[in-house]
Amino acid sequence: MSSDNYKNFGKATQCSIGFLVLFIAFNTCQNLSAQVLQNLGFEDLGNYSLGTVYLVLGFTSMISSAVLKRLGYKITMVIGGMCNAIWVLSYLFPVFKQKYPDQRNLLIFSDGFIYFIVLFSAFINGVGAAILWTALGMYISDCSTEAKKGFYFSYFWTFYMSSQVVGNLVGAYVIGQDLEFFFIFMGALAVVASISFMFLQKPINVKGDLNDSQQEKQIDAQMDNKFFYNVQMTYKIMTSKRMLVFLPQLFWIGMSISYYSSMITPIIYDSFDDKTLTENDKLKKALIAMVAFGFGEMTGGLSIGQIIDRVNTKYAVLFNLLIITIMGIVTIVQIQTLDYNWLTFIMTFLWGFQDSSVNTHTMQMLGFEFENNIEPYSVYNLVEAFGVFIFQLIETYIKNQKARLIYTIIMCIAAFLMCGTTYFFDFKQQKQSSKDQPQQQKNKFPFQKLDELYIEEKSRQQTQESLKLI
Template identity: 20%
Template sequence: MSPEGKKLLNIVILGFGFMFMFTAFQTCGNIEQTVIKSFNSTEFHGSGYTSMAIIYGVFSASNLIAPSVVTVIGPQLSMFFSGLLYSGYIAMFIYPYTWSFYTASVFVGIGAAVLWTAQGNVLAINSTDNTIGRNSGIFWALLQFSLFFGNLYIYCAWHGHDHITDKDRQTVFISLTVISLVGCFLFFLIRKPDPEPAPAEAAESLLQAESTESSSTASFCLPLFTCKMFGTNEMMLLSISIGYTGLELTFYSGVYGTCIGAMTQFGKDAKSLIGISGICIGIGEILGGGVFGMLNKCNRFGRNPVVLLGLITHFVAFYLIFLNIASDAPIAPEAGTDLQAYITPNLGVALLCSFLLGLGDSCFNTQLLSIIGFLFRDNSAPAFAVFKFIQSIMAALAFFYSNYLLLHWQLLILVVTGFLGSMTFFMAEGLAESTRRESDYDSI
């Protein structure tokens, strides 16, 4: 097999490994609050929202040490051991205890930072300037397919169940643990790419590039350098947009599925509809990621129209959710809520909103990845670490307040933050356009 073929195979294996792992983990996060409400044991007093707040809070802080871990033990072992932490978190639900639940949440937060840092490293060393877009698209598509399979399994497993029994829970989480472990062991199939033959001058350039990357990684490990990255005008503008993606990540991945499962007016299949909602979110993510990822190649109109489309899409979804879902649904007890919002609850509208949430999320994320990669191409590692830091901090905050706030207050926070984030993104895009024109002038 040619060196290019080996690199492409590594990307495919990476994508399948993440697909298996996040088929299990994203499904777990989507249903855990509903599952926790159904526990028959009075000894368990945990909250799924609090757990996810811990995960994202620790994830954010652990971004400072993750590059050092990946450098010491390598990306392959980093992904494997991080995957084991994910599997342990999922397995904890088979026989849950409050102390093990929150302890596992801390370890998953650490593992998440290492996992995503290693993933970026594997993607980079198996790509060139000409193939990075293609490889990122392949990885994104395979990762988002995880939303299909896990949620389809939940729908089939819980169809017709108005209460989740201990046996139902154990069957589901044993299966999810096995699926996650399969993803962990797939990482061992990734092989170090063969060095391409190069003349002396090219080899010297390669060594210089590696030295630059090592320097960037070392700098990233210093909190001082991270704070300096925070202080740039571009990152300060983008921070509100990034923070918004963290808030809406919490909403579509944990809160909205819980709301659908709590609506008794959707009938006895309401719990299984959480899986269908996740599938609709996945369709929106894959469609948006594929279309808007390809649009970056012909960036004729810039990134602003895509972000504006994402904002409008989310605003439509939020308004329909406000009309369709009862305000106490996020914090309703296991029996659900009998309250009605402003219209008779409609399942079709609820699933349409799931699709719109996924589509809008892909609009924001594809354009944020694009503009950060452009503005900070000389310091991409710390820039993307700051991106994950801000996003995970805001996700942790959102999971925390989801324990207490009614649905309409959560939607109001999303609307205000989304509007401000879009405005500041437009300003950052203006800076990017100025940088592009200066680069074109210098080259002339």
């Protein structure tokens, strides 16, 4: 096993920890935003806020690669993280309005101002998210090697999505607690995480394609490129033949985010038949069930990473299809039975596992299957964001059990077909260096090993017969 494979392990870990802390803040607030704002008297403002984040993220993705080339890893991630913090802290305004009723005549506590500040901060967060994720994709890709690309992306995803475990536990605890402290605490976490990106170091070039001086020249050339040329390159990659085959999977990721963000909690809500439970009690139980979603996110990425590294990227598609099938069956059964039990936790676990597996598979393909590893991540952000936005609008019309059942069946069929198209993607030939040949031998299928043993034994027998003749 080549030591080059892990030269950037520490750098990838540092980046992953930063994202873990940052998204403890974002994911927790995302999970609670709609319910909290509704409880504070702002009805659908939480949904509008999240929709704005993803809509702006989609449009901004067209220019995110150009911004990254201008600013570099560190500044881009710091700005993106700070935009996240601004969005989290904007929720303090509706909290303050409820906490200080005698000050409601002030402009900052008026409904109009609060709607403006929350939606404007969502706009800012959408811009920040676009450049943040483009920078992240390129950074982890540059930390990775061809032999360990699955490991690095799954390693990051495990760190990143463990925020769902911590976030949902925190969310379950803070319902009914002091919301002012909650949002200040989460905002502070986002600020600290953003500042930590300033200390990221440039990954060591371990791919062997460019030496350090050549890499510097390439970066300088990229920095000199015109801004709109970078936008044009993003569009060119998005409309290329290879990317067009891959776009359905990118769009499904957005559909998946929309489903588990907006549909799983209502499905769990329908499972409660205890009339003594308050709305907050139900929300607590729903968030506890979503902890299993976080564990699914953590394990799904690791599993698909092993398949990518030990088998190949193409066969990882089949693994995703298997998980999607099981997930669909369990979700349909859960909707029909309407019981809050072990099946509820399996359902949320499978949605997390599927989301992590497909995302990890997607991110490593974007980093290794295309000539450039910047613009493909911009395309990913764009397509995913529009998937979230469009299906969040659709899901506002899904109000009862029958509608959820039909919608879930359609979604699962769509997931199978959209992720299945990736099997026909024109994958690059995986070129292994001589250093990695022992690992290749280790990872061969059983029938390949038997063939080699047979040939080896046959050769040995022929050699012995030749010696006897001599």
